[in-house]
Amino acid sequence: MSRVFKIAIANQKGGEGKTTTAINLAFGLAYRNKRTLLLDLDPQANSTGIFIEPDLISISAYDVFSGNARMQDAVVATAVDNLSVVPSHITLAEMETIGSNVDAPYLIRDALQQIEKDFDYVVMDCPPSLSVFTINALVAASHVIIPAQSEKFSIDGMKGLQNTINSVKRRINSNLEILGALITQSKKHTVLHKTILPVLSEYFPVFEAAICTGVAVGESHLSRQSIFDYAPDSRQAQEYSNFIEEVIHELEK
Numbered sequence: 001m002s003r004v005f006k007i008a009i010a011n012q013k014g015g016e017g018k019t020t021t022a023i024n025l026a027f028g029l030a031y032r033n034k035r036t037l038l039l040d041l042d043p044q045a046n047s048t049g050i051f052i053e054p055d056l057i058s059i060s061a062y063d064v065f066s067g068n069a070r071m072q073d074a075v076v077a078t079a080v081d082n083l084s085v086v087p088s089h090i091t092l093a094e095m096e097t098i099g100s101n102v103d104a105p106y107l108i109r110d111a112l113q114q115i116e117k118d119f120d121y122v123v124m125d126c127p128p129s130l131s132v133f134t135i136n137a138l139v140a141a142s143h144v145i146i147p148a149q150s151e152k153f154s155i156d157g158m159k160g161l162q163n164t165i166n167s168v169k170r171r172i173n174s175n176l177e178i179l180g181a182l183i184t185q186s187k188k189h190t191v192l193h194k195t196i197l198p199v200l201s202e203y204f205p206v207f208e209a210a211i212c213t214g215v216a217v218g219e220s221h222l223s224r225q226s227i228f229d230y231a232p233d234s235r236q237a238q239e240y241s242n243f244i245e246e247v248i249h250e251l252e253k
């Protein structure tokens with residue numbers, strides 16, 4: 001039986017490149033013929049917006065969380081072969097209060113069990129907080145990737161994230177493996193990058209691939225495309241491609 005890799009893209013800080021990484025990882029895996037599900041767990045629904053108009057969403061992760069729908073009812077096929085999405089919706093924010101329910105951390109793990117055999121990869125985009133949704137992703141995940149900018153303030157949050165991941169590992173999901181931190185919006189060869197890299201590696205292994213800052217990334221979001229489709233010759237397309245090859249190599253070795 002083939003194994004499904006469930007990857008949480010997590011960092012409690014906003015603007016670190018989680019959504020950009022989740023979207024492009026999902027596209028890149030699908031383009032490599034991996035059956036991929038992108039599961040949007042951020043109420044801001046940025047990943048969802050690449051694929052679906054918010055007004056057209058009938059069933060979202062919200063309905064799965066609230067127990068009104070099964071995960072399979074929330075899955076939407078995209079125009080891309082091998083790529084499906086479970087959309088998020090702003091109403092998901094209301095579910096923050098579900099944190100008091102003892103079943104809360106396990107809802108996504110349990111709901112995924114019904115459908116994960118249909119996929120090779122599940123990529124989970126998390127909100128910029130250590131809320132119930134990020135915890136759900138870490139509990140459901142087999143692996144976690146941490147996008148981080150090479151900035152001082154990005155490093156400041158690493159200790160908290162490391163503690164949270166370790167707590168989830170120790171108490172709930174001992175199978176959770178840290179795949180690594182991915183440096184995003186990097187200005188390679190700058191003092192900042194060179195200074196931050198060794199500090200970041202004290203917390204997490206760091207991917208060899210790093211993603212440089214470039215306008216093509218923001219433009220690709222605007223045109224609702226992956227970086228591979230919007231700007232195939234861009235530096236960022238090459239770097240995200242290198243990153244995906246590293247992920248596949250590490251997981252499927």
Ligand SMILES: Nc1ncnc2c1ncn2[C@@H]1O[C@H](COP(=O)(O)OP(=O)(O)O)[C@@H](O)[C@H]1O
Pocket residue numbers: 013014015016017018019020021046128184185186211212213214215217218221236
């Ligand atoms: N490599 C990059 N170069 C330029 N802009 C980027 C890059 N990666 C992300 N961004 C931009 O930074 C902002 C935050 O990225 P995003 O992926 O939404 O982060 P998060 O999901 O962690 O909040 C977005 O406006 C995005 O377009």
Ligand SMILES: [Mg+2]
Pocket residue numbers: 018019020042046126127
């Ligand atoms: Mg995001």
